[in-house]
Amino acid sequence: KPIPGIPYNVESLRPFGDLTAALKYRKKHRAMMTYFASKCLERHEPIMQFFFQPFARPLVVVCDQREGLDILTSRSREFDRSPLFSNLFRAVLPHSSIVMQTNDQWKYNRRLVSNTMSPAFLGSVGVSTAYSATMDMLDLWKRKAALLPHHVIDVKEDVFMSLVDVIWTVTFGSDLQVCKTQAKHLAALESIANPEMINGLTIVPSCKPPQIYDSLVRLFGSSQIALESPLGYKAHWLALKTSTPLRRAIKLRDALVSQQLHAAYQKFITVDTSASAGKAQSAVELVVQTEEQAARKDGRSPLDASTRDYIQDELNLFLFAGSSTTAEEVCWGLKLLTAHQDVQEKLRVAISDAFDSHTPTPTTLAQIKVPYLDAFVYETLRFGGNTQNTMRVSLVDTTILGHFVPKGTDIFVVNRDIIPHNSSCPCPVDESKRSPTSQASKKSTPLKWSHVDLNTFRPERWLAETTKGTEFSPQAVPLLTFGEGPRGCFGRRFAELEMRVLFTLIIWHFELLPIPAELEDFDPLEMLTMAPANCRVKLRESQ
Numbered sequence: 335k336p337i338p339g340i341p342y343n344v345e346s347l348r349p350f351g352d353l354t355a356a357l358k359y360r361k362k363h364r365a366m367m368t369y370f371a372s373k374c375l376e377r378h379e380p381i382m383q384f385f386f387q388p389f390a391r392p393l394v395v396v397c398d399q400r401e402g403l404d405i406l407t408s409r410s411r412e413f414d415r416s417p418l419f420s421n422l423f424r425a426v427l428p429h430s431s432i433v434m435q436t437n438d439q440w441k442y443n444r445r446l447v448s449n450t451m452s453p454a455f456l457g458s459v460g461v462s463t464a465y466s467a468t469m470d471m472l473d474l475w476k477r478k479a480a481l482l483p484h485h486v487i488d489v490k491e492d493v494f495m496s497l498v499d500v501i502w503t504v505t506f507g508s509d510l511q512v513c514k515t516q517a518k519h520l521a522a523l524e525s526i527a528n529p530e531m532i533n534g535l536t537i538v539p540s541c542k543p544p545q546i547y548d549s550l551v552r553l554f555g556s557s558q559i560a561l562e563s564p565l566g567y568k569a570h571w572l573a574l575k576t577s578t579p580l581r582r583a584i585k586l587r588d589a590l591v592s593q594q595l596h597a598a599y600q601k602f603i604t605v606d607t608s609a610s611a612g613k614a615q616s617a618v619e620l621v622v623q624t625e626e627q628a629a630r631k632d633g634r635s636p637l638d639a640s641t642r643d644y645i646q647d648e649l650n651l652f653l654f655a656g657s658s659t660t661a662e663e664v665c666w667g668l669k670l671l672t673a674h675q676d677v678q679e680k681l682r683v684a685i686s687d688a689f690d691s692h693t694p695t696p697t698t699l700a701q702i703k704v705p706y707l708d709a710f711v712y713e714t715l716r717f718g719g720n721t722q723n724t725m726r727v728s729l730v731d732t733t734i735l736g737h738f739v740p741k742g743t744d745i746f747v748v749n750r751d752i753i754p755h756n757s758s759c760p761c762p763v764d765e766s767k768r769s770p771t772s773q774a775s776k777k778s779t780p781l782k783w784s785h786v787d788l789n790t791f792r793p794e795r796w797l798a799e800t801t802k803g804t805e806f807s808p809q810a811v812p813l814l815t816f817g818e819g820p821r822g823c824f825g826r827r828f829a830e831l832e833m834r835v836l837f838t839l840i841i842w843h844f845e846l847l848p849i850p851a852e853l854e855d856f857d858p859l860e861m862l863t864m865a866p867a868n869c870r871v872k873l874r875e876s877q
């Protein structure tokens with residue numbers, strides 16, 4: 335039953351609602367998540383409702399970035415984490431903060447990890463971990479480029495392996511050596527006489543990665559079951575209980591994470607805690623410190639039955655949320671640098687100037703600011719943008735853009751201002767219909783709302799001339815890739831740092847040469863997020 339007044343497609347009222355049309359759309363565009371925005375744009379409507387399940391309530395889509403941002407940031411008493419979103423993770427991370435509404439348990443879980451995003455931790459452990467894992471990946475690339483010079487290869491898996499290496503080391507302080515394992519395998523080969531080629535792409539020999547890497551990747555991918563099955567979360571839960579590879583993956587992950595947690599606790603009680611405070615080498619050490627303080631305050635034992643599952647799943651969430659999302663964005667960035675050689679050249683010059691021709695080190699990477707690099711990272715996040723919509727649920731009867739929205743309605747805020755890469759957002763809004771906070775925000779953020787030239791990849795849009803020279807301007811264009819507000823991405827600062835470190839080192843050590851047009855595409859692979867379907871590059875080591 336439609337919500338009165340909110341526009342919808344008449345065909346939506348058929349038995350399967352929008353599902354049939356959305357599946358047809360996915361066949362054509364290889365993605366379903368952009369369906370909502372495309373319909374809003376087609377009808378020039380900033381708000382629409384859609385019907386996906388028989389007898390379920392309609393889903394309300396807001397395709398206006400100012401109103402969307404206002405819902406996420408200023409109206410958190412009216413809108414919270416949506417069960418639709420939580421159910422994608424509930425089976426695999428049942429005690430983690432991502433599945434919770436913003437309640438006391440969420441606050442406890444968040445407090446456990448809050449110090450991991452402090453400038454002190456990121457500037458030391460974060461940078462040095464990202465540095466060493468990236469150098470491992472680049473060592474692998476050097477071997478690939480030496481064995482197969484002038485070949486186009488796909489490096490998507492390398493990037494994923496590297497980002498899993500980073501997140502594992504940041505979380506536990508130990509090294510998984512996923513990229514190193516592949517590099518060692520190639521080191522044993524003197525040459526590759528007849529490399530396997532598929533449609534112009536060279537397949538590089540590889541070896542089996544460590545088992546935990548396979549398990550983590552399998553678990554990341556398993557949320558797709560919840561997304562695609564009509565039984566949603568229940569199908570995912572059942573698969574985790576009945577599928578042997580998934581059961582094994584959960585068992586291994588839980589055993590290793592529990593082992594790391596207890597090792598960190600043992601270290602905490604045996605090493606002088608006052609000396610180690612503030613000098614934690616990993617997220618798990620910070621988590622143990624916070625838990626110990628909380629336990630002392632509550633008069634209970636640390637890691638007791640009331641908290642153990644929450645702590646363990648918060649660490650699992652770190653691994654889950656912190657690797658594939660960043661890897662996907664890095665892959666989009668590599669594709670964009672290959673396709674836009676002029677941007678790559680500008681980035682190379684900017685980095686070389688900023689580092690004064692000295693090879694970047696963890697210390698200089700933490701200190702030196704490169705405005706064009708920041709601009710490139712933000713433009714990649716905007717243009718590549720692997721998240722399409724941010725989901726919330728209405729906690730009370732309320733209004734959006736002048737329309738009544740009942741309590742319990744799922745809301746999709748469209749993240750992207752370009753969908754998909756070829757149309758800007760021409761959905762006019764009557765200013766008086768906006769919420770009071772949204773109306774007020776126009777005055778304080780006039781720059782944000784320029785929709786100029788959004789269909790092109792142009793890092794310069796994030797730069798501003800100031801009295802101090804050219805500076806990075808993070809507010810130049812709305813960016814909702816990380817969601818926003820109290821439930822926006824917790825790891826945003828770390829993700830941005832990782833991307834800065836990775837791109838600096840890649841550009842320093844390699845040139846990404848142009849590749850034949852038939853190998854260069856921007857096809858998405860829609861999973862929970864929008865990854866590029868491939869990441870083909872032609873590497874040449876810098877002289």
Ligand code: HEM
Pocket residue numbers: 406431432433651652655656657659660663720721724725815816817818819820821822823824825826828829
């Ligand atoms: C480029 C990389 C990343 C992207 C695009 C991304 C995107 C997102 C998005 C869209 C959300 C939901 C936000 C909302 O509903 O408003 C989210 C949540 C979250 N992300 Fe990220 N993320 C990235 C990297 C990371 C990293 C590196 C970590 C951890 C180290 C992380 C940890 C989390 C957590 C814990 C949440 C749940 C927050 C909550 O429920 O309160 N993310 N992320």
